[in-house]
Amino acid sequence: MRLISSLLAAAIMATILLVRTPALLQDPDSWWHIRVGLDMLATRVFPTIDSYSHSFAGQPWIAKEWLSQALLALAYKGAGWNGVVLAIVAAISLTVFLLAWQFGEALKPSIALALALSLALLSAFVFTARPHVFTLPIIVVWTACLFRSAGAGRPPGFGLLVLLWLWANLHASFTLGFVIAAFAGLEILIRYRLAQPRLLAQWCIFGALCPLVSLINPYGLKAILATFTVAGANEAVPLITEWRPFNASATPLNEAALLLMLLGLLVSGLRIGLARALFVLFALHLYLAHERFVYVFFLLVPVVLAVQVAEQFPALSIRTWMTEQRDGLERFLLGHYRLAFGVSVALVMGTGVVLTRGPAIEPSQKTSAKDALAFAAQRGLSGPVLNSYEFGGTLIFHGVKTFIDGRTDQLFLNGFTQADDATGRSAGKPLLQTQLRKYGVDWALLSAGDNRIPFFEELPGWTRAYSDRYAVIYTRSR
Known part of the structure; x- marks a missing residue:
């Protein structure tokens, strides 16, 4: 049932995105990301100076998101803008699948499905044909695995460093992964202090390896340093829509969801611990300061809190669901799981066929x-x-x-x-x-x-x- 609900969530998301294809191509930066990728594929050279403007020609510039740009370029070469949309839909649908799967470990399948879809739709502001979309599946798995290990008092999975390496080559937001790991490590420190020196040492080693792994890219340290040009009072930030503070009047649905989540935390008596509370505040700060970080709050905060919700509100948990009688829909899905899988796969594949063989899509x-x-x-x-x-x-x-x-x-x-x-x-x-x-x-x-x-x-x-x-x-x- 967990697998069925996760597949259904992904299939429904893919279908919704198929209807919203114009919105996926609304960002002007999609154009230059594809061109940079096409040029790198053609020349086999990673750029180090600007050759695309006349006002800053010859100035130092690196394609720090080279892997995403190459993926976008390959998609464009394969099927034009239809291929680009297909790649973005695949990444977002995979993100929704992983969200539902992570929620399904602690929460009822129906709740996991509804929650994954709702949170993804609240984050739709960032669903555009740009490099960061390829990192969304990574950030969900990274956050879920680290906080799950911290909650269970286990060392972090060092295999996660492969995900961080991919993240560092896909998008400049990989330094956010350092921060997430630090919050998870803080939970270990608060819970065990120095009583478990071996466990604490393993988390410290993991944290030290994070920036080292991130150096494995065509630009080395330059890729990390370039991320700080935005955080360090970049003059363009106040002038770009996605970097502006959260605007409640422009996104009333997000405001309502934000207030409901905060209300739930305040009145439910949910105990989440200091480290997770600090992470919630951190994610909220990012979102309120810059709208582009909507996904950090709406996707990651529920992932971090899902286990605590299930433990303290058993009626919502997967353990309670295992002892209950299945409702009508669940009995149907479990009794016809091949049909459920078939419908889910058909929806996903149908989306792919429509995008690759349907009418040509073009940006506005x-x-x-x-x-x-x-x-x-x-x-x-x-x-x-x-x-x-x-x-x-x-x-x-x-x-x-x-x-x-x-x-x-x-x-x-x-x-x-x-x-x-x-x-x-x-x-x-x-x-x-x-x-x-x-x-x-x-x-x-x-x-x-x-x-x-x-x-x-x-x-x-x-x-x-x-x-x-x-x-x-x-x-x-x-």
């Missing part, structure tokens, strides 16, 4: 600027471009060097991103003119809502050459 022109770029190619527009941030990815994908793009974790710093933002403010016209002269800009590709459009309409020597509902192109008179 909100990020692709497809028609505008076709016009630019037809007119032979070349030379340095000034672009809206959301068009940086598609420009890189199509071989046009950008003014700014989504790689602000390493580039476009030292006041550059702040200055770019200031050019769209009420007094930004003189600064815009300065930027145009400084970088020798010959044409501009702006989103239809870019605040700099009124300035370009007034700038001498600049002409609107193209416009549609998504993009505007301006050219400089020669």
Whole structure:
């Protein structure tokens, strides 16, 4: 029943994602991640300097998420954007399967299924075609296994370090794994203090190996150091939607879920221990500070607390369920488990078939600027471009060097991103003119809502050459 419920959860998630495919391709960074992956596959070279922008060309830059970028590129080469969506759906569905499986070890199957699906849908904000999605299955297993070992008073499974190595090559968030391991180790320290020196030493050795294993990547220490450029007061962070603080008015369902979870912790009398309580606060802080960490709270906190809930509320536990009579649905699924497996597999495979052989999927022109770029190619527009941030990815994908793009974790710093933002403010016209002269800009590709459009309409020597509902192109008179 645990396996059936986990498969059903994954199959239902895959079906939901099939309906939501446009949302999976809404992020402009998907474009440049694929281009970087395609270039690495073609050249067999890991980049060390920027070759995709004209404003920071030659500056140090590393593809620290190279493995995810290669996976996205392979998916794109195999089936275009349909292949990319299929890869993302597979990663998310696997995450939901693993969530339901982990919950099913302690909680009733029906609760495990419903909880896994609900929490995944609450985290849907981050379900886009970007590298971090490939790490979601890893982070669920990493967190569940470490806290399970800590709760049982066992040493950590050193085989988990293989997952950390994969994580370090897939996405820069791997340093979060160090923090999770530290919270689990803290539980051991609080519970046993120095009474179990061998056990404590094993956890300390595991913690020391974490950063060492993470060094096994094409860039070594640079990959770890690059993660701190975001955490260390990166000027672009306040300007990027996903890095902004939690906005309750924009996500009322998430606010309701957040309040219900906190209410449950406050009134249920659930005893979770200091280390797990600190982890809950840590996850809550990350989510409230940066919306992109929604998955840390909604996926990982329930994983950490599931065993305590089952132990202190037996009515919800798998042990109680084992002694109960099966309800009608459960009797049907267990009596027709081959059918249940077949339906689950059919749903998953059907999703794959629809994505690979169905109508071609393309990202919205909100990020692709497809028609505008076709016009630019037809007119032979070349030379340095000034672009809206959301068009940086598609420009890189199509071989046009950008003014700014989504790689602000390493580039476009030292006041550059702040200055770019200031050019769209009420007094930004003189600064815009300065930027145009400084970088020798010959044409501009702006989103239809870019605040700099009124300035370009007034700038001498600049002409609107193209416009549609998504993009505007301006050219400089020669």
